[in-house]
Amino acid sequence: MKITAIQAHYVRIPYDMGAPAEEFAGLRFPSQDHLLVEVQTDEGITGWGESFGHNIIPATLKALECYVAPWFIGKDPTDINTLHRQAAQAFHIFGGNGVVVYAHSGIDIALWDIAGKRAGLPLSDLLGGGCRKTVEAYSSLMRYGNPKTVKRICAERAASGFTHIKLHEHSVEAVMAAREGAGPDVAIMNDVNCPWTVAEALEMEKAYRPANLYWLEEPVFPPEDHKGLARVRRSGQTRIAAGENAAGLHDFVDKFEKGAIDIAQPSVTKIGGITEMRKIIAAAEAHSVELIPHCAYFGPGNLASIHIVASLAKDTLLENIYANLEASPYGDAMVAKDGKVAVPHGPGLGVEPDMEIVAKYREGPIVRVD
Ligand SMILES: [Mg+2]
Structure with a gap:
């Protein structure tokens, strides 16, 4: 099994919290923003992950596009533990915390989604x-x-x-x-x-x-x-x-x-x-x-x-x-x-995203690496 493509969807969704939000953790939150990471394989199974987050998503997206996603193309998505270590080693000079690790996190989550789908079991x-x-x-x-x-x-x-x-x-x-x-x-x-x-x-x-x-x-x-x-x-x-x-x-x-x-x-x-x-x-x-x-x-x-x-x-x-x-x-x-x-009971993460909603709230085009 091989990873054939990785796509990223930057999604920004308005929300309500019952009263106006104040700034905290150095951030304002005008919307709830998400970076959805989609890992496609040659066997037709697609896994979904998510990379952090909030206001730094444009930078995470760039790290994913330029460096992290290309590393994973052609690799076997079932080899999760080995890939995790090898990827961390490949990326280590860019720091143990920050956008490169966030990008890697999204792909790792997607690999576990694929593992659950292959096994026909919910991740839990x-x-x-x-x-x-x-x-x-x-x-x-x-x-x-x-x-x-x-x-x-x-x-x-x-x-x-x-x-x-x-x-x-x-x-x-x-x-x-x-x-x-x-x-x-x-x-x-x-x-x-x-x-x-x-x-x-x-x-x-x-x-x-x-x-x-x-x-x-x-x-x-x-x-x-x-x-x-x-x-x-x-x-x-x-x-x-x-x-x-x-x-x-x-x-x-x-x-x-x-x-x-x-x-x-x-x-x-x-x-x-x-x-x-x-x-x-x-x-x-x-x-x-x-x-x-x-x-x-x-x-x-x-x-x-x-x-x-x-x-x-x-x-x-x-x-x-x-x-x-x-x-x-x-x-x-x-x-x-x-x-x-x-707890979602479908295989893997258990719920698939509604792509119409993803498209409606997507900020910018889909970013594709293959
Ligand atoms: Mg906290």
């Missing part, structure tokens, strides 16, 4: 998690800023069945408003996206304590300061989550060895795809660190995350971004009902 089944038909989701809110809005949205999300809600707020007022809105029985997490020094993070961790956070996410800049993060974790009283900005397995192992985190959050569209994710799952288990993947997207990377979560040994939460898309190439496959998301 292929990964050893055939039993779960649904996974519990947490509602991940974008930033609202205004405490009144945060309170209202949290009340609405709790009423719609979520038992866990994640904020992206900085002010203590907004976090306390979330607690008021959600009530005492809903777990609340806060993701602050790397704003602080260790001293500032410790101060804020203390200030948030009345809200009884389930975890505090990425309190320290830079994300590579694992020793600093470990100091926050040791001196504070709140569980620490991080990992969406990590560079692969070895970066996670260093976090584990330094005691930096309670919860590991590898991101399948950023970290090197499902193949790298599987290694990190094993490493996290070996270090007794919980793993709850980062999943801030709505394409094949989200579907892959559903299957990964469904395959884990322990019931694990799935991140579910609260953004009602105007339309989705995947219908309601990623929409939570009563706080749960169904």
